Amino acid sequence: MAANGTVLVIGAGVIGLSTAVILAESGVPVRVRTDEPPADTTSAVAGAIWGPALLQPADRVRRWVADTYRALVELAADDTSGVHLATGRMAARVDLGDQLPPEALLLPDLRRCTPDELPAGFRSGYRATLPLIDMPRYLEHLTGRLLAAGGELLISPVSSLADAAAEADRIVNCTGVGAHELVGDPGVRPVRGQHVLVRNPGISEYFVEVGAGPEFTSYVPHGDRVVLGGVAGEHDWSRAPDRDDSAAVLRRCAQVEPLLAGAEVLGETVGLRPGRDAVRLETERFGGATVVHDYGHSGCGVSLSWGCAAEAAGLVLGRPVR
Template structure:
């Protein structure tokens, strides 16, 4: 393989293009929009395998990505920060298999949690330090890194993979277009959107994140970045609505401020909605039915950043060196 076309320029597509270029391939990206305009730009981008089954390949990819992000966090210009925080757990059967990818974590019982976080619920938690990517810094940085490796990009809406194969004539093609991927691959009828709405508040000086996935009022997370705090969220399965809902935003703010009282009264800086590409399992592998190698890499749910480098490495291994 020498010429590879990647369809999609979100965090998954850019990471794949990066690893293929490092392996010596000539890489071209085709995408209708840049990473910041995609669902990648909406993400809180905290390392956590949310919205995907915790299978062995998923946890392996998550661990590879964690290690890469730890390295990148040593360079402030990348926009990757290592941040301490707490995963709240309200159910005894909460899946904690993800912790095997995190070398240093601590199980917390109800007595070790601040009383205001889980009043009367008896919830437990996991304290750990994981990467947070500042999307407005990390995605442009990754884009620039990819270009520096010689990757070319063209803005276009891909509608037919066979057309791309005929016109671009690559040796291999990778479909990493998030929600668009299933429409491009006729053999997939199980991918569906999960609508996520977030609101970004001014940061009053917070550094620690907290997630409360089983909050009875709805999915709740607070992820501080350098200058703002991403507050979420929603997990509306099957919704294609990409418009901000003011009532949903108010509910998010009530939950976030109950979780982190210091957020009360902070001004809203921005708001956004993104459609997470979900399916029963992340799809990483070869696709049959084409006259040359075609590979899929999508269906990451809310774990695109978390699996990005690991799944990019899996695709690069499948294609092999140049």
């Protein structure tokens, strides 16, 4: 049983750990329960790069994204965080026009790409400096902060909300795609992502294709490795790497950046993004406990993480935090 007053956070991906860190660093006793270590979560295999999140509810999402941007920029000053700032391109095979998401105003150096900065087959794009997040290092950083603030992290699956409510009277559900089963939410669906990890051949800038379908081109450098993408397979629960997907990812990335042609492959990773028509961040009463649900971030968990975590922590405590 959790000690009296302990908040139970279910899930140790970026949403769960961020929430637990905010609570613990606010002086609240926190226990995180997870069915797999942070290094084995979907968050661990993300690209990962901050960017606008075109999700619902739009007004709240914009606030969460902006709050997270500011938090990540601050973290980039800490060499141990796994966050760094890098310049790169966001490009599309269609004309993006001048109507940009409001979050773009946060970027002081945002500008249109010149024609010679666009790869073959791309019609428009923008350059900007963005936070890039080395997720294995970043999750270690968050875990370290949680433990340093007195929080607990247990590899201990939660079988049901009734199980959680028997342990604590304040719960934050950050189970991602696992919410499909844990709370019986049929609106949660897996969006399968696959990346190829290669040894960095000398790349310092990122590239992200926007407005594409289930197959797109992206590469994000993190020191001595580069994470190549991408795939977005709706309703696919498989976590096994697909050889054809990897070959296609390598081919598309090499077409944009020739330095990646023949780069040494270090591995392949697969994660199940928690797709949902809208992010669910709300409170309900269950079995005498207050449960704050915080899931359904699709492929934008990192971009929404600190904003959602602060709101979720505020809901569970009944007062604003951070």
